[in-house]
Amino acid sequence: MNNYSENEYEIFSRLFILNEFSEKNLKILSNIKIGIVGIGGIGCPLSQYLVNSGIKNLLLVDGDIVEKSNLNRQILFNLDDIGKKKVDVAREKLKLINTECNINIINKNIDSFNLNYLKECFIVVDATDDWFTSKLLNKYCLENSINFLHSSVLKHDLQLILFKNSDRTNHLCLNCIFPNKDDVDLPRCSSVGISSISAGFAGLVAAQKIINFSLNLKDETNIMTIFDGKKLSIDNIIIKSKHDCYLNTV
Numbered sequence: 633m634n635n636y637s638e639n640e641y642e643i644f645s646r647l648f649i650l651n652e653f654s655e656k657n658l659k660i661l662s663n664i665k666i667g668i669v670g671i672g673g674i675g676c677p678l679s680q681y682l683v684n685s686g687i688k689n690l691l692l693v694d695g696d697i698v699e700k701s702n703l704n705r706q707i708l709f710n711l712d713d714i715g716k717k718k719v720d721v722a723r724e725k726l727k728l729i730n731t732e733c734n735i736n737i738i739n740k741n742i743d744s745f746n747l748n749y750l751k752e753c754f755i756v757v758d759a760t761d762d763w764f765t766s767k768l769l770n771k772y773c774l775e776n777s778i779n780f781l782h783s784s785v786l787k788h789d790l791q792l793i794l795f796k797n798s799d800r801t802n803h804l805c806l807n808c809i810f811p812n813k814d815d816v817d818l819p820r821c822s823s824v825g826i827s828s829i830s831a832g833f834a835g836l837v838a839a840q841k842i843i844n845f846s847l848n849l850k851d852e853t854n855i856m857t858i859f860d861g862k863k864l865s866i867d868n869i870i871i872k873s874k875h876d877c878y879l880n881t882v
């Protein structure tokens with residue numbers, strides 16, 4: 633049996649009528665927990681569309697407060713929220729869609745001390761704009777066999793990839809693709825800019841990958857989705873394992 637109430641069946645009536653939302657899949661959907669690290673331009677639309685898609689258990693991690701420069705793309709926030717903690721506002725707004733979803737929050741940026749809160753997640757999403765955190769999450773998820781979705785947007789370009797760490801027969805991780813060991817001085821949204829619409833696209837693509845993977849609708853593992861939000865061109869590239877990756881033995 634799944635965990636949806638009559639009230640929820642009404643909210644999701646136009647969704648659950650789709651063939652993909654069988655009783656077996658609703659049971660999965662109503663039980664899995666998704667962790668989102670970074671409630672920004674990607675994390676806002678992602679969390680909203682996961683709740684809109686029937687996901688009932690979320691863990692949101694972010695230590696920042698809402699600032700005016702967030703409002704053009706972080707769609708859970710408005711002028712009244714400036715100065716408030718992002719995770720508090722996000723939880724409040726998401727509960728307005730479905731009061732019965734469980735939104736756990738960590739009002740801190742993720743670090744080596746609080747990583748263990750992610751342990752119960754079926755998928756952890758890296759929606760940060762910080763290479764050091766991406767690498768930290770990659771290693772932690774590998775070590776703990778937690779599926780890991782990395783997402784990033786710069787200017788109009790987005791890239792997303794889901795690593796199936798629950799099945800470790802063939803090693804592939806973020807470090808295989810980007811092997812630099814240390815934090816490097818990469819361009820960031822604050823210096824080169826970010827399209828509001830491309831951030832939204834990234835949140836939606838991440839949400840669809842999570843639904844596809846969780847309900848086994850389409851193989852999303854080890855496929856790098858690259859999308860140019862201005863040209864509206866999308867490519868799905870199959871990524872191969874890098875045998876000399878230093879995390880191969882983790």
Ligand SMILES: [Zn+2]
Pocket residue numbers: 803804805806807808809874877878879880
């Ligand atoms: Zn690797």
